[in-house]
Amino acid sequence: MDAGTPALSVDGLGKQYGRQRVLESVSFSLRRGEVAALLGENGAGKSTMAKVLAGAISPDHGTVAVDGRPVTFASPRSALLQGISFMPQELIYVPRLTVAENICLGRLPGRLGSTSPRAIRRRAQDEAQTFDLDLPLDRSMDSLPLAQQQQVEILKALARRSRILLLDEPTAALSSRDSDQLLQLTTTLAARGVAVLYISHRLDEVFRVCDTAHVLRNGRLVSSSPVRDTSPREVIEHMLGRPPEEIDFSSEARPQSRPVLELTGWHRDRIPALRDVSLVVGEGEIVGLYGVRGSGAETIAETLGGLHADVTGGTVVSGRPLRHLSTPLAAHRAGISYVPADRKSQGLVAILPIVQSLSLAVLRSLTRLGVVRRRREAAAAAGLAEQVQLRARSLTQPVGELSGGNQQKVLVGSRLAAKPKVLVLQEPTRGVDVGARLELHRLLRALADEGTGQLLVTSDVEEAVGLSDRLLVVRDGRIVHEITHPTHASQPEALQAAGGPE
Amino acid sequence: GGGSSGAAGPSGDAFKISFANFTEAAPLFRVIHTNLDDVISRGDSGLELKWYDNAGDAAKMSQNAQLMVQDQPDAIVVYPVSAATQGVSQILADGRIPCVSVNLDTEACDFLNIDNRALGEQTAEIIGRAAAERGWNASNTTVLIGQNAASGEQVNDCVRYFYSTIAPILGLEEVDPTTITPTTTTIGANAIQFEGASTLQPSFEAVTNLLPSIPAGNNIILYTVNNDSTTGALRALEDAGRGGDDVLLIGGLGGDETGITALREDPRWVAEGDIFVSWWGAYAAAMAKAVAEGAKPPADVTPLPQIVLDKTTVDEYHAPGSAAVSKLPPLVPDNEFLDQSGVLQYVRGVAGL
C-alpha cells in the first residue's frame, strides 16, 4: 500500500439531529501510524464523529474514504470489515456474559460456526497477554468495577487487529497508571502502522502521545495542527474560541454569606469513589465543581439529587441536618433541586407537553383535592418559559420536539419551579448552542443574586470559570484545588489541576 | 362455514328459523348444522335457516340470542352454553318468539333433550353384564369415568348414573349419584373420575397421569360423556399397555363414526349410547315449526331419539359397513307431535313415518 494515501480521510462530513447541527462539513485525514487527537468541549461533536466513522450512525452529508477508497457504512459491521474498530465513550458491553466472551464478542474462535467456552477463554487469554492486561476473564462483566470494564472495552477494540482504531475518552475512568499503560500501547500500535483517532479531555495525554490535534467547536473543525507546533494554551483557545460576548459574570464576592449547603466527610467506595469530600455553598453563591469524567464531581451532584444511597457523610441544608438523602423525593423535600446531566433519559418525559413538563416537579403545589388547577399551572408555566426565554411554537408542544437547547431550558425551568434553597446543576448547558448557553448563564446568575445557592458540576471549563464564584477542582474523588474568583485566565490552571500529570 | 340455507320458494312463505349451535369448532356439534342443511336441501321442506355460533362462550351466546330475536324469525332454536341459559331465557322471553332449547333447558323455551341418566344406566347394565360374565368384581376392577365439568350437571348425569348402576352389579361401593360432583376424583376403592373436558388431549393427559392409581393387573371399565374424551383416555391406556382385550371394557356415547365402527370391530367396545346427534337439528326444527303452529309439547321435556346399542343391535340402526344412520327409533307418545310439522318426513328412515 502506497504510504501517501491516508488510512482514513473524511470530507465535508455533516450530521444533524433534528434542527441541531452536530457536525458541519468536517474534513481531515489520518495517516497509517498516526495518532491524532480529536478535541473539543462537551457537545462539540467528537463522539458523533467517532460514531459516524464506526458506522454506528450515518452522516447526512460528506464522504468517508479508507485507504483512498470511498466507503459508506450501513452498520458497525461494515466498518469493522473495513478494519475500523471503535471504543465508545459510554461503555457498551453484555452485562451477563463473562469478560472473556465480551472480549471475543463478534469474532468468536472456531470454524464452521463452531466454538466453545474453552476456545473463547483461550483467545481472550492470548489477547490479554498480547496487550499485557490482567483481567478476571471468568467473572461476569457486570461484576467488574468501572475501571476494569473500561479496560475490557479497550482490549475488545485492540483485539480486532484493526488498522484504524477509534478511542473515545478511553482513559476517562482509568487510574493514571492504567492510563500510562494504555498510552504506551497506543504508541506501540502506531509504530506498527495502526492509525489511531484519540478523543480525550486530558490535554497532558494528548501532548504525550499524539502527532496531530484536531479541534472541534460546535461541530466545526476550527484547527488542525501538529502538536509540536502548538501549546495547551493555544489548543484551549481553539476549543473555546474567543467568544465575542465575553461577559464576566462573577459578581462581587459574598464571603460571609450564610451557608445553605454543607457537605462534610462524604465517602464512597464504589467507583467513582469519593474520599472525604467536604464543601460549603453560601446563600447566593455559585460554587463550581470541575473534574474529568469519573473524577467524582458528577457523583457528588447525583448524590445530592438522591441517586446514590451508598454515600456516607454529613449533609446540612440551610442549617438543618438531613437524616437521609436516598431518594429523589427526599432531595426535593429537603429543598434541593437537581438538574441531571442526561436530560434525555433522566430529565424529561419527551412525550409530555411543555406545560406539563414544567409543572411535573411541583404538581403537589398546583393541586387541590387531587385536581390540577390548570389556570395556575398555565400561568406558572408561562412565567417559567418567559424566565428561561424558551422558544417554542406553543406551550402545548411535546417537549421531545424541541431543540436540544430549548429542551435543556425546559429541564432547568422545571427545577426552578420549586423555588429551591439549593440548586444542583449537572452539565446545565450540555448540548446547548452558544447563544442558549449564554442565556442560561445569565438566568443562573440572576437566581444567585436572588439568593439561591448553586452547585455547578460541569466538564465545560469555560462554563466552570465563567459562572462560578468559587471553583473547586475534583480529582480521584478528592477536592484537590480551589480557585476563588476564577476568570477566563484561570482556565489552564483548572485544566492542569483536573487533568495534569501527578 | 355458516350462511343462510334457504328453501327453493320465495322466502316470503318459507318458515324462518334462527338456530344457534353450541359450537362449530367440534365435530360432535358441527354435524347438527351440516346434516340439517343436508335435510333441507333434499326438497322444499319450507324451512329457511339462519345459523349462529355460540362458540362455547356464554357471552357470545347471549349476544346471539339478542341478534336472533332481532331477526324476528318464525321460531328460534338454541343449543345453549351451560352458563348462559338463564340470562338467555330472559332475552328470548322478551322476544316472544316460539323457541326450542336443545340438550340444556332454557326456561323460556320448550325443551328437547336426550335422557342422559337413562343412557348411563342402560350402558351400565350392558357393560355390567359383560363384566360379570368375565368374573370382574371389586377385587379386580377399576371403573374410569370422564366428566366435563364446564358442560353442567345434566350432561354429567350419564357418568354419575353409570356408576351408581354398575356398582351393585359388580359389588362395588354404592354411592348416591348426586354426591358425585365435578370435584369428585375417587369413588370408593374401585372408581376414579377424571376431567376430560369432552376433548382428546386433556383426557389423554389426565388418564396418563392417573395410571399409577389404577392397581396393576386390575381390569378397567371406561365410560365418559362423549367419544372424544373416551378416545383420548383409550389412547392413554393403550400407550401404557393397559388396553388389552381381556382387561378393558368400554361404553361409548355419541353414536358417531368412532363409536359405531368400534362397536362393530373392537371387542372391548361393548356398548354405544346412540343419540343420533346428527339429526338433532332436524328434530329441533320439526319441533320449532310444530310449536309455532300450535302443537302442545310435554311440559318438562320432549325426548330426542336415543338407544343404547350393543354388538347385536348395531346393524339395525346403522347400515352394515357404514356408520350412516339407516333407521331412527320410532316416535314415542311424548314426541309424536313432531310429525305434524312435516319436517321429519324429509328425514328418511324414522321408523313408522
Added chain:
Amino acid sequence: MKTTTGAPVGDPAVGAPGAGPSPRRRLGLSEGALQTLLLFGFLVLVAAYFTSRDPDFLTSRNAVNILVNASVIGIVSLGQLFALVSGGFDLSVGGIVPLGGVGFALLVNADYGVLPAVVLVLAAGGVWGVVNGLLIAKARINPLIATLGTLSVTGGLALTLADGVQVPFVDVADGVLTRRQLFDVNNHVWIFLGLAVVVFLVLRYTSYGRQLYAVGGNKQAARLAGIRVDGVTVIVYVVSGALAALAGAVLASQLLTGSGTAGTNSGLQSITAVILGGAALSGGVGGVPGTVIGVLILGALANGMAILSVPSFYQTMATGAVLLVAVGISQFRSSRRAAS
C-alpha cells in the same frame, strides 16, 4: 472543499424527522386527536360495510345490542388503559372477570343485596390488583408474567368457588345491573359510559393522571421529578383489578349466572381494544376516547360478523389481523416520536 451536498450518506431517515412540518401540524391537531379521528373514521367505515351487507345492522336496536356486549369488555378496557399507559399489561383480568362473576352470584344468592355485593366484588378485585402491583413494582416481576401468574390463580379460584359448575342467580331480580331501564337502554351500558367519563376526567385533570402519563413516558425522569413511581404503579393494577371484577358482576347479571368460564379471554380482548385505541406499548400514551372507539370497533366487528353468520374462527383471525395492523401503526408512531 468538495462536498456531496444534500446527498445523504446511508439511511436518510435519520435526518428526516426534523425536516418540514407534518401534515397534522398544518391541520393544527394534536397527534392523539388525529389518531382518534382516524379511528372514528375506521369505525364509520366498518358500520357502513356491514350495513351495505345487511340493513339490520344500522338499527337503533342493533346499536344497543352492540353496546350491551361491548360494555362488559369496555369496562375491563378502561382498567387495562391504566395498565398500558403506565407501560405495563394486565392479563390477570382474564381470571378476575370470572372470579368477580362467580363471587357476585354467590353473594347475591346469599342475600347480601346487589349494592353490597358490588362493593365486595370491587374490593376483591382491588385486592388482586394490589397483589399484581406489588409483584410488578416491588418484586420487579415483568408485568406480563406477573399477571399471567395471577391469571391462572384467579381463574382456578373462580372455578373452585363455582365448584366447577355455574352459579345461577336464585332471584332473577338480582340481574338489575343489566336491566333495561333508562331510555330502554341497559343499566350496565350507562355504567360503562359513566365510568368512561370518570376515567377521562381522572386521566386528564387529576394530578394522579398526570403522574401516570409521566411514569409511563419515562420512569426514571418521573422518579427524579419526585414522583412515587411504585405507588402510582400499584394504583394502576388496583383500578384494573377492581374494574375487571365489576365487569364480571355485570357479565354474571347479564347471564343471570356466575360462571367460572365466562370472560376468561377478556385479557387479550381488552388489550386489543386499548392498543387499537391508540395506546403505545412503550407506555405514556393512550386515552379514553380512543379506547371507547376501539371497544366499539371490536364490538361492531363481532356483531356484524355474527349477523353475516361468519364462523367464529374466521372472526378470531380477523381480530388477530386487526390487532397486528393497529399495533403496527402505533409502533410506527412511537418510533417516529423517538427519532425526533
Added chain:
Amino acid sequence: MKTTTGAPVGDPAVGAPGAGPSPRRRLGLSEGALQTLLLFGFLVLVAAYFTSRDPDFLTSRNAVNILVNASVIGIVSLGQLFALVSGGFDLSVGGIVPLGGVGFALLVNADYGVLPAVVLVLAAGGVWGVVNGLLIAKARINPLIATLGTLSVTGGLALTLADGVQVPFVDVADGVLTRRQLFDVNNHVWIFLGLAVVVFLVLRYTSYGRQLYAVGGNKQAARLAGIRVDGVTVIVYVVSGALAALAGAVLASQLLTGSGTAGTNSGLQSITAVILGGAALSGGVGGVPGTVIGVLILGALANGMAILSVPSFYQTMATGAVLLVAVGISQFRSSRRAAS
C-alpha cells in the same frame, strides 16, 4: 460548623451488594450452574413429597408417564428457550402446535408418509417463524403483541384447515412418532431428549448460540460488535415455530388425530417451563438443563397432583403459584446483578 458526621446519607443497605463475595463464588460455581442445581433440588423435593404421599409415584413406569406428557411441551419449550434468551417471547406456539397437528394428520392421510409429512410440517412452522421474526426484528412490533397476533391467525387457521372437525389418522401405523419402541419408551420422548442435546450444543458450542446470548444481553453492544442482530432474531422465531409445529405432529400422533384445539395453551406452559428453568425475562440468560428440569417439574406436579387425585382447578392454581415463585427468584437474581 455543625455536622452529623458518619451519619449515612440514606439507606446504607443499598450499598451492600457491592461488598463481599457471594456464597456461590466461594463454592466456585457459575451462577447459572448453581441455579440449575437448586432447581434440580426442587425437583427432587417435589418427587420426594409425592412419593411420601403415594409410593406409586416413584416407579420407572410412572417416570415414563411423566415423560410422555412432558415431552410434547418440552419440545415447544426448547424453541421458547431461544425466544426468551433473545429477550423476546413466542406466544404463537399456541396456534402453531394445533396447526402442525392438523397439517400432519392431513398429510399422512394423503399418504405422504410420516417422514415427508414431518419435514413439511417443520417447514410450515418455520415459515410462521419468519413472519414472527420479521414483525419483531423489522416492523419492530413488541414480541408479545406480534406473536399474540400470529397466535390468533394460526389458531384460526388450524380450525379452518380441520374445517371445524377433527382429522383422525386413517392408518394407525402413522402414529409411529409416539410408539413405544426403544426400551419400551415412546419415540417422541427420545426425540425430545435428542433435541435437548442438540439445542444444548447449539447454544453452547456454536457462534450462533453465543451471538444469541449477546443479542439477548445487550442488542446495542451486539450490533457494535458486528453481529447481525436482525438475522439472529429471525432465526430465533424460525426455530421456535418449527419446533412447535413438530410438537403438534407428535401430539397428533399421540391422539392418532389432528385436532384444532389440541395444544392451544402450550404458549403459557412453555414460557412457564423456561422461566422456571432460570431464564430471565430481560433476556440473555437461560439454558437447556434448566429448561428440561423446568419441564419435568411441571410434568411431575401435574402427574403427582393427579395421583393424589387433586381436582383439576386446584392444579391450575398451583401452577400459577409455582410460576410466580420461580420468576420471583429469577427476577431477584437479575436485580442483585443490576445492583452490583
